[in-house]
Amino acid sequence: MSEKRRVSLAVNGTAYEETIETRLTLADFLRHQLGLTGTHLGCEHGVCGACTVLVDGYSVRSCLMLAVQAGGSDITTVEGIAPSKDELHPLQEAFRDNHGLQCGFCTPGMLTTLVEFLRDNPSPTERDVREAISGNLCRCTGYQGIVDAALDAAQRLKGQDRTAGPDGGESP
Amino acid sequence: MKPPPFSYHDPATVSEAVELLATLDNAKLLAGGQSLMAMLNMRYAQPDHVIDLNRVEGLSYIRATGDGLEIGAMTRQRDVEFSNDVRRLCPLLNEAMPLVGHRQTRNRGTFGGSLAHFDSSAEIPTVCAGLDAVLRVAGPRGEREIAFKDFPAGYLSTSLELDEVLVSVRLPAWGAGHGFGFEEFARRHGDFAIVSAAALLEAGTDGRITRASLTLGGIGSAPVRVAQAEAALMGEPGSVETFAAAAEMARGIDAHEDIHAPAAYRQHLAVVLSRRALEKAWSRVEGN
16 A cells, blocks of 8 residues: 655755655655755654754654645755855854764754754854754764854854845744 | 555545544544654554644634633644733743743644643643643534543543544633743653643732642643642642642652652652742732
8 A cells, every 4th residue: 555645845945746655754755755865864753853854944853744744835954054055054154163063963953953943043042052952862962062053153143134044934 | 664554634624534533444633743653653553544634724723712712723832832812811831832842843743732642741731731621622423522621531541532633722711910830840851741730829919829720740641630739728828838738738649650750759749849830820929
């Protein structure tokens, strides 16, 4: 039994019309069907946060959503954060400069989570940042660098046009 | 990991959902999916049919009514968290919402989904118990209402019939100037609470307590109201001694034991968190 549906959606600004098996998770769809392997899968049951992507601007665990449910949605994965092929997003630059990653497995989820967070909270405290990434596990014990990177990125983002983010989602 | 094979249905109306649920064997409703999707991925759940409620119209709203709030079952937890009506009319719920999972799960998880799944350590059922919520469900025999006290039916089980869909929840508001406090202990921010306590208090002009609600989550198979403490608080002045004595009554409640904590530790937490929640609620009663 392999039930399929035709689904239209946008991923990182590209429109797709795909035939999707209805039981396929959004995470597996992005990785296997679209080849966007930047989205990582750690636990596959909603604990580790590595698979976080933005659905219509909101962070979501892509292992806890069916791909068919994303029909009509605008998805941003870690591949879609940077403004161009040659440039990093200020958050990515801040991760590099503050040693915010070691093995890099949790990084896509950290970045997507923090893109939304910094959009909604342009001036966070350290505590706010720690709470924001509480749903993302890093096993290289890299939280300190990640928190430093997020705070640094907040400063960098203030210096530029904030509408330059990957989406125009509204703050709460 | 992949969910087991199932037929996927995405009805557009509640009556279509009810009809599917009533006619299909081994069907499961999918709300925000923050518990069910994990259960499917791990194949704890193996439904033949998944009925997705995400495209059903009219189930996502927060409405101020004459006497409180009405929240549609498919309202995202995020929307409850940032609702001004919730902050104004049910501040206890507003205080508990940031503790429900994480940003990523609240963006997708729904208010009704948490109730229908009914994990006893979840914050939403605990708040609903404290507020005497009334749940509206739709089934093939029409709609009916379930008072929260009649909702629990054991661990992860509710009195929803197999062919019924939760459609909305009514939360009666407490009087203007009432006090509220939500306290929980969890290993990490966003984890399920090992124990949580929700307190509501109202006082008369003489500074004595005229109404009290104290609920514990995470302690048994469902949130429990500490009725003995609520009764003992009535007519008392709000003092440190009053709240310590009332909180101590939580120690006698049957507590379950699991990998996270033995029963005696849960009972200890119940007392400490009850006291803190009551004191916090009292500090917020207007006029104090």
